[in-house]
Amino acid sequence: QxxxxxxxxxxxxxxxxxxxxxxxxxxxxxxxxxxxxxxxxxxxxxxxxxxxxxxxxxxxxxxxxxxxxxxxxxxxxxxxxxxxxxxxxxxxxxxxxxxxxxxxxxxxxxxxxxxxxxxxxxxxxxxxxxxxxxxxxxxxxxxxxxxxxxxxxxxxxxxxxxxPGLDGNAKMSKSLNNGIYLADDADTLRKKVMSMYTDPDHIRVEDPGKIEGNMVFHYLDVFGRPEDAQDIADMKEHYQRGGLGDVKTKRYLLEILERELGPIRERRIEFAKDxxxxxxxxxxxxxxxxxxxxxx
Incomplete structure (x- = not known):
């Protein structure tokens, strides 16, 4: 364009x-x-x-x-x-x-x-x-x-x-109710991110976790900027060896998503006024x- x-x-x-x-x-x-x-x-x-x-x-x-x-x-x-x-x-x-x-x-x-x-x-x-x-x-x-x-x-x-959808199945789709929408407010986005599918075998923080099939890391790969690459790589390595909890990884993803989606949300609100x-x-x-x- x-x-x-x-x-x-x-x-x-x-x-x-x-x-x-x-x-x-x-x-x-x-x-x-x-x-x-x-x-x-x-x-x-x-x-x-x-x-x-x-x-x-x-x-x-x-x-x-x-x-x-x-x-x-x-x-x-x-x-x-x-x-x-x-x-x-x-x-x-x-x-x-x-x-x-x-x-x-x-x-x-x-x-x-x-x-x-x-x-x-x-x-x-x-x-x-x-x-x-x-x-x-x-x-x-x-x-x-x-x-x-x-x-x-x-x-x-x-x-x-x-x-993929938040549940790890298929692709993100409104009909499957597994998506993040541009109209979602900050609280809705937070709730969705905190409910995302990760590694079901990563039960305790000290347990080694899997990256593949873990939607949090998939989304980090998609929405992270070049300047985030090293932090994401470090987080992956830490998660795989154990000692990194899902809550912390989800909070980091939430920061990344809010950075990208927040300005879009605000513009959407303005356009909706007319x-x-x-x-x-x-x-x-x-x-x-x-x-x-x-x-x-």
Missing amino acids: EEDKYEMFVFLADQQALTDHAKDPQTIVESIGNVALDYLAVGLDPSKSTIFIQSQIPELAELSMYYMNLVSLARLERNPTVKTEIAQKGFGESIPTGFLVYPIAQAADITAFKANYVPVGTDQKPMIEQTREIVRSFNNAYNCDVLVEPEGIYPENERAGRL MGEVYNMLQKGSEKAREVAGQT
């Missing part, structure tokens, strides 16, 4: 949210404003980035329909990201059709804007590859070069590529996004 080299499009995926919340639309409606506040609080600037609502761009649904004819059901079922999420959500044999085909909708979200680059977590690599397949199939089928093959941009810090302006921003962004998608 700040390099002024790229035109950025960022959206709120309200239609995709319906794939597993179809019977709870009010939650999705309320989430639109909250996600918009999150975007603004972390630094997205509507004067430099187009922020829009997915459901306000009917061209995306139209593209999805075209793409469905180019992707087999077997190919969708092989998508490892989809398979993992189906298991996590416990759908069993009752998988909503919309959920199974959402990789196709994601391809439409990307290609409608002829995106060259898509910032994603490492768990989304299969989605990017499936989008690239759809682009090739479409361009070959219709002997054209209308669609652009996107490239994924992945976090340099591999530990940040797929952030929700009318926030929704006005979304309307303008959606109008621009629809114009661009319509050209595709």
